[in-house]
Amino acid sequence: MSAARELIDATDTYIIPSYGQRVLAAERGEGARLWDADGKEYIDFFAGFGGAGIGGHCHPKIADAVQCQARTLWCHGNFFTSRPQVDLARRIVENGFGGKVFFGHSGADAVEAALKLVRRVAGDGRYKIISFHGCFHGRSMGALSLTPEKYQAGFEPMLPGNVKADYGDLDSVAALIDDETAGVFVEPIQGEGGVNVPDASFLKGLRTLCDERGLVLVCDEVWTGPARTGRWYAHQHFGIEPDVMTLAKALGGGAPISACVASPKYADVLSPGTHASTMGGNPLCAAGGVAAMDLIAEEGLVDRAAEKGAWLCRTLREAQIGCVREVRGHGMLIGIELDAGVEARPLFLEAMQRGLLIGYAQTNVLRLAPPLITPDDLLDRGVGMLVDLLRSA
Numbered sequence: 575m576s577a578a579r580e581l582i583d584a585t586d587t588y589i590i591p592s593y594g595q596r597v598l599a600a601e602r603g604e605g606a607r608l609w610d611a612d613g614k615e616y617i618d619f620f621a622g623f624g625g626a627g628i629g630g631h632c633h634p635k636i637a638d639a640v641q642c643q644a645r646t647l648w649c650h651g652n653f654f655t656s657r658p659q660v661d662l663a664r665r666i667v668e669n670g671f672g673g674k675v676f677f678g679h680s681g682a683d684a685v686e687a688a689l690k691l692v693r694r695v696a697g698d699g700r701y702k703i704i705s706f707h708g709c710f711h712g713r714s715m716g717a718l719s720l721t722p723e724k725y726q727a728g729f730e731p732m733l734p735g736n737v738k739a740d741y742g743d744l745d746s747v748a749a750l751i752d753d754e755t756a757g758v759f760v761e762p763i764q765g766e767g768g769v770n771v772p773d774a775s776f777l778k779g780l781r782t783l784c785d786e787r788g789l790v791l792v793c794d795e796v797w798t799g800p801a802r803t804g805r806w807y808a809h810q811h812f813g814i815e816p817d818v819m820t821l822a823k824a825l826g827g828g829a830p831i832s833a834c835v836a837s838p839k840y841a842d843v844l845s846p847g848t849h850a851s852t853m854g855g856n857p858l859c860a861a862g863g864v865a866a867m868d869l870i871a872e873e874g875l876v877d878r879a880a881e882k883g884a885w886l887c888r889t890l891r892e893a894q895i896g897c898v899r900e901v902r903g904h905g906m907l908i909g910i911e912l913d914a915g916v917e918a919r920p921l922f923l924e925a926m927q928r929g930l931l932i933g934y935a936q937t938n939v940l941r942l943a944p945p946l947i948t949p950d951d952l953l954d955r956g957v958g959m960l961v962d963l964l965r966s967a
């Protein structure tokens with residue numbers, strides 16, 4: 575039996591099957607390349623659902639920072655503080671809208687912190703949250719309550735008072751607001767929903783609506799930040815600042831860390847004793863985050879995401895592939911919508927067979943999120959493989 579097969583079988587034996595059967599046993603990664611347990615090489619255009627999205631796998635600067643921190647101090651609990659978490663928080667707020675940061679470990683965790691913050695701000699019986707059809711905010715019970723019904727089945731009841739508006743439709747948001755509404759959660763670009771980019775005016779309108787009605791506006795940037803879309807944070811494309819922003823995935827350069835960022839107005843709402851996480855902001859993961867944020871700045875990865883993302887979209891569009899209905903995205907977060915009847919998952923599996931790792935969303939959207947450091951020759955090769963695959967679909 576091959577080493578990869580043996581590992582996948584052992585996964586079935588020992589790990590709860592909530593992810594379904596694994597399709598690849600990963601062993602080693604380097605930048606935008608990954609090898610499985612049988613030594614097969616892949617070009618990785620999805621980088622662990624964006625988790626290794628900045629420097630790719632095991633970037634030497636990020637790996638060195640984590641390794642060095644592991645030999646210095648990797649855990650202290652949050653009665654104490656340490657340099658890496660302060661350095662990471664400073665980089666997050668200085669590239670954004672100021673304010674302060676609460677650290678967690680996962681996207682869902684950051685969304686939970688944001689939910690609690692919104693409830694604290696609203697107080698006096700206002701508890702309802704508006705999110706959007708097609709959104710995704712995570713799988714913990716609070717985050718799940720904001721996420722579409724199909725993910726909730728079997729886990730009801732959800733938190734009370736969560737309602738969904740149509741993404742991109744301000745009237746549908748306005749129609750849902752009442753005296754009990756506390757806030758709005760929105761992805762500036764929907765990731766799991768299929769890389770849906772709203773009209774330029776949507777987020778501005780949402781900002782105005784929230785200001786007029788006294789609602790807290792939360793931008794969930796777990797997929798879109800930092801740097802992925804060609805800005806430090808995707809809301810910057812739309813000329814607004816949210817009250818709260820959530821970050822995770824790429825933030826730690828591959829290490830598990832997330833952030834709930836509160837604007838100056840709300841920076842002290844989660845006052846002492848109101849929220850906590852034993853491992854949140856631990857120095858090991860924070861060191862990965864600092865190195866990843868520095869890599870973005872030193873290597874101009876915000877601009878690179880914009881430039882290479884535009885090139886990828888153009889190349890895919892100009893290929894004029896029959897089964898492709900639309901290529902969309904911002905920076906290096908790209909969705910390829912397929913014609914009705916062309917399923918994304920078989921193409922994801924076929925791409926993997928051919929040595930290219932991509933993602934998919936819904937039933938008919940392929941997703942690309944190559945590490946921002948992916949060199950031109952690998953981008954070229956990967957997109958060539960993808961075009962060949964789509965032509966044969």
Ligand SMILES: Cc1ncc(COP(=O)(O)O)c(C=O)c1O
Nearest residue numbers: 680681682710711712794796797
């Ligand atoms: C926008 C958004 N928010 C939250 C999450 C949840 O993140 P995690 O899987 O790290 O809990 C995701 C995951 O894909 C996401 O895309």
